[in-house]
Amino acid sequence: MKLIEITAVTIAILLGTSVPLRAAGDEFPVTEGQAYKFEKVAEGVYYATAKTGSIGSGSNNVVIVNDRDIVLVDDGTTPAAARAFLEDIKLISNKPVSAVVNTHFHYDHTDGNSVFPPDVQIIAHEYVRTAILTFNVLDREPFKTSQSTRLPVQIAALREQLAAAKDTARKTELSNQLASAQALSEQLKEIRPTPPNVTYASKMVLYKGGHEIQLLHPGRGHTGGDTFVYLPRERIVCTGDMDEGTRIAYMGDAFFDEWITSLDALKKLDFTLVLPGHGRPFRDKGQITAFQSYLKDLTAQVANLRKQGVTPDEAAKRVDLTSHKKDFPDIQGAGADLRGVRRLYQWMDETQKK
Numbered sequence: 001m002k003l004i005e006i007t008a009v010t011i012a013i014l015l016g017t018s019v020p021l022r023a024a025g026d027e028f029p030v031t032e033g034q035a036y037k038f039e040k041v042a043e044g045v046y047y048a049t050a051k052t053g054s055i056g057s058g059s060n061n062v063v064i065v066n067d068r069d070i071v072l073v074d075d076g077t078t079p080a081a082a083r084a085f086l087e088d089i090k091l092i093s094n095k096p097v098s099a100v101v102n103t104h105f106h107y108d109h110t111d112g113n114s115v116f117p118p119d120v121q122i123i124a125h126e127y128v129r130t131a132i133l134t135f136n137v138l139d140r141e142p143f144k145t146s147q148s149t150r151l152p153v154q155i156a157a158l159r160e161q162l163a164a165a166k167d168t169a170r171k172t173e174l175s176n177q178l179a180s181a182q183a184l185s186e187q188l189k190e191i192r193p194t195p196p197n198v199t200y201a202s203k204m205v206l207y208k209g210g211h212e213i214q215l216l217h218p219g220r221g222h223t224g225g226d227t228f229v230y231l232p233r234e235r236i237v238c239t240g241d242m243d244e245g246t247r248i249a250y251m252g253d254a255f256f257d258e259w260i261t262s263l264d265a266l267k268k269l270d271f272t273l274v275l276p277g278h279g280r281p282f283r284d285k286g287q288i289t290a291f292q293s294y295l296k297d298l299t300a301q302v303a304n305l306r307k308q309g310v311t312p313d314e315a316a317k318r319v320d321l322t323s324h325k326k327d328f329p330d331i332q333g334a335g336a337d338l339r340g341v342r343r344l345y346q347w348m349d350e351t352q353k354k
Contacts, residue, residue: 026281033088035081038063039281042234044211046092047275048085050076058108059277062229062238063089067209069098073229073238074277075112077147078187082112099123099206101215102196103240103277104223105131106250107143113194123204124196125217127225132195141252141339147188155181218266221259222249230269237269240277243288247279248328251340256299256347260292290327297321298336302344316341 028039028047038046046063058077063070070093075082086097102110102124110132113122137143158178165171206213214230222241229238241249243263267285274282298321305315316338325331 026283031091033084033091035084036088038088038092041273041275041281042231042236045231045234045236047281048088050081058111059103059240060275060279061085062275063092064208064211064213064231065093065095066211068095069208070095071206071208071211071213072097072100073275074103074109074240075100075115077108077111078184079112079115079190079192080183080187082115085112086115098208099198101213101227101229102128103229103238103242104128104226105135105137106223106241106253107137107147107191107193109240109277111191111193113196114192118197121198122194122196123198123200123215125225125227126199126201127223129195129199131223131225132193137193138191142250145339147184151181151185151188155185216265219258219262220255221262222251223253224255226262228266228269230271232270235270235272236275237266237271237273238275238277239266242266243274243291244276245274245279245282245287246328246330247276248291248294248330248337249278251337252343254340254343254347256295256344257351260295263288263292287327290324294321294324294328297324298340299344302341303348306345306348312342312345313338315345 028041031038031040031046036048036050038048041047044065046065048061048063058081059074061075062073064073070089076085089097097116097120099121100113100116100123102113102122105124105128110128116122131137138148155178158174158181162171162174162178165174200215200217202217204215206215210233212232214228214232216228216230217226218228220226226240226242228240228242231237242259243249243266267288272283274288276282298319301319301321302315305318310318317335319336319341320334321336322331322333
């Protein structure tokens with residue numbers, strides 16, 4: 001059997017962690033925890049990313065330290081990740097967490113919800129509560145492929161590579177990677193999908209001492225219930241997975257035309273820094289426009305293939321988005337994520353019935 005090469009980048013992707021890529025021109029003060037790194041992007045505002053291989057965190061999270069309490073934006077892939085996150089937060093503040101904002105319902109942003117006591121507000125768009133309560137979220141995408149399918153394959157590949165390894169340093173590296181993957185496999189068993197206990201429809205504002213924290217739902221996009229967390233005084237916006245900078249977001253729950261419109265609303269906000277749910281912070285609104293262009297091109301190409309009678313699975317192989325590689329370096333050749341293309345076909349069926 002041919003060995004499957006598992007690199008540090010592959011490990012990060014399969015575990016749900018973020019590959020640390022420094023945004024050009026930005027150097028933020030850093031506090032290093034055991035599992036998380038905190039970049040101070042403004043007074044009382046920290047961008048938290050998991051250390052590669054330390055724990056399966058999923059989303060990049062945001063910590064907003066206020067006069068008396070802390071508000072979090074997203075909380076990770078598992079209860080274990082959330083507990084590690086909370087422990088490391090003590091390095092920057094001992095104030096209690098009073099609220100957690102879920103930017104959308106996907107597992108890598110919400111599966112830490114269960115660790116918080118009932119007096120902590122878990123806030124999200126009303127769609128998120130409905131989704132977690134009714135969608136059987138652990139038996140559907142994106143959880144199904146990202147964790148239930150890929151993780152066992154990864155563990156088997158790592159065991160195979162470890163058995164074949166000769167170099168001591170390589171053995172140590174593979175052994176650590178295997179231990180991390182096996183730990184995540186055990187942590188997934190602890191997940192109890194927990195819906196928000198506070199919801200809103202279009203806008204909600206939290207006033208926390210000197211911080212005004214706006215929760216905005218401009219319309220559907222990445223999912224049916226995404227939230228932008230906007231700090232107008234700091235001119236910072238947290239986008240969840242609505243825009244991930246130079247990364248291409250998962251599209252298996254998307255509303256494609258509305259996504260483009262919602263991103264127009266994002267560009268109208270007065271901000272100088274975007275904190276995405278994955279990837280790296282960025283400042284250029286042109287990056288958002290580039291993603292809108294990608295969405296338009298993907299939609300047009302898939303619509304054309306669909307008219308020709310091409311199946312979703314074949315269309316996913318044939319679309320060519322390499323013209324967008326300059327903005328999204330993960331694009332290496334023709335093709336797109338199958339789950340997103342299947343959703344595109346479904347969405348087109350839905351729109352035709354209206």
